[in-house]
Amino acid sequence: MSAQPEQHEVEAEQRRLRAVENVGVLDDVHQQRLDRLTRTAQVAFDVPASSITLIEADHAWYPTICGLPSDPVPRQDTYCSRALDMGTVVVSHDTAADPRFKDLPFATGEGALRFYAARVLRDPAGNALGTFCLFDVQPRDFSEREMRLLEELGAWAESELLASAEMSRAHMVQAAMLPDAPLELEQWQVEGVCTPAQAVGGDYFDYSVTDGLLSFGLADVMGKGTGAALIGAGVRVGLRAARSAVADGADLGRVITLLEQGSIADLDRAGSFVTLFEGVADLASGELRWVDAGLGLAVLVRADGTAEQMRGEDLPLGVIPGRGFTEHVTRMEAGDRLVVFSDGVLDLLDDENRWLEPVADLVRRHAAPRDLFAAVNSLARQRMPMDDITVLSVYRRA
Known part of the structure; x- marks a missing residue:
């Protein structure tokens, strides 16, 4: 009769499974890097197969694998599941003769994997996520130099997995901070789209309605990645907090000046700056108050x-x-369309210094913001921009 696992073992396994779940879906950049790692391992060790294996509750699955099928397999059938509790680097010169593995289906029979070497992958808390591993159909020796190389490649794989998980979480947080739906008002239509060049970026857009006033804005933080996203989030929070003062009649330029004063220490430490367009439209009269802080990319x-x-x-x-x-101060009349965008859109044009007419023509040809965004996205697929692309549209219907 098998012994029941101790409570602390159950809790440790639950923590480990949560850690595996946090890895999530790899973004394209990290996926490509992991694919290169397994291909490199095949060549460097002269083995027919290499993989990164993550161990879930019932199955093992492969974020990247070379030389073997990529379908998930039952956890209890894998070398990798057992390797999790055997130290950092695990080597079996002949699995069919190794008491740790010889009862597994992969150790014997046709197509058996007779050699196995793995570097266990862990998160910062020490939870075992899976392995970076090598397979061969023949028993073989494994030198000290190969042990060191496996350790180095495994550490690289571990870093890429954790970085991808961190970027995925940051992407979800950043996406959650953007408006979750377009504004469809009696005469106004407001919508935006943000596509970071990496998993997260420094662009953001925002809009809200308070007491008959539409507040909206777009900012572009110098740089890309998590650092720029953090600065952008701070600016967005500051502007949202100030919108009640603007609704009460405060000068919008003075509000942006105070925002800069409050964020200058963070900008100095990061060596960064923020271009910004912020507007407040009276929904009844169409009066539009706006500030352009170095963005210069708005067309009415x-x-x-x-x-x-x-x-x-x-x-x-x-x-x-x-x-x-x-x-x-200006006025938006019925039928007018205002579009604000980040400089990533300029990468999509033939001449970024003469953007006004091409962008205006895009706006003229698309009566709905969503159609405009689809056109921009189509250009992005053709041109492969290197910067974040953010577009904010404010249409006052005819």
């Missing part, structure tokens, strides 16, 4: 088809602190 296409670039003279937040920002 009037109902008659004429296009105006909405650009101020102010610098980005963090470039010359204390210089201040200026509120501008």
Whole structure:
């Protein structure tokens, strides 16, 4: 009769399974790096198969595998499941003769994997996620040099898995901070889209309605990745907190000036700056107050088809602190369309210095924001931009 596992063993396994779940789905960059790792291992060790194996409750699955089928297999049938409790590096020169593995189906019979070597992959808390492993159909020796190389490649694989998990969580958090649905008002239609160049990026857009006023904005933080995303999140929170003051009549330029004062220490430490467009529209009259802090990428296409670039003279937040920002006033009439975008869109154009007319033409040809975003996405697939792409549309229907 088999002994029941101790309570602490059950709890440890539950923690381990949560750690495996946190790895999630690999982004494209980390997936490609892991694929290169297993291909490198095949060549470096002259083995027919190599894999990264993650061990779930009932199955083992392979984020990357070379030389063997990629279908998940029952956990109890795998060398890797047993290797989790055997130390950091596990080597079996002949699995059919090794008491640790010889009862497993892969150790004997046709197509048996007679050699196995693995480096166990762990998270920072020590939870075993799975293995970076090598297989051969023949028993073989394994030198000290090969042991060191396996340890190094396994550490690399471990780092890539954890980095991908961290980026995936950051991506989910950042996506959750964006507006979760378009605004469909009686005469107004507001929508945005953000596509980071990496899993997370420094762009963001935002919009909300309070007391008959539509507040909206787009910011682009210098840089990409998690650091830029953190700065962007801080700016967004500061602007959201200030919108009640703007609704009460506070000068929008003064609000942006105070926001810069509150964030300048963070910008200095990060060596970064933020370009920004922030607007407040009166839904009844169409009066639009706006500030352009170094972005310069906003176009207002009037109902008659004429296009105006909405650009101020102010610098980005963090470039010359204390210089201040200026509120501008215009009016959006029925049928007007305002589009604000980040400089990643410029990568999609033939001449980024002459963007006004090509962008205005895109806006003219797409009466719905979603159709406009689809057109931008189609260009992105053709041009492969290197920067984040964010577009915010504010349409006042005819």
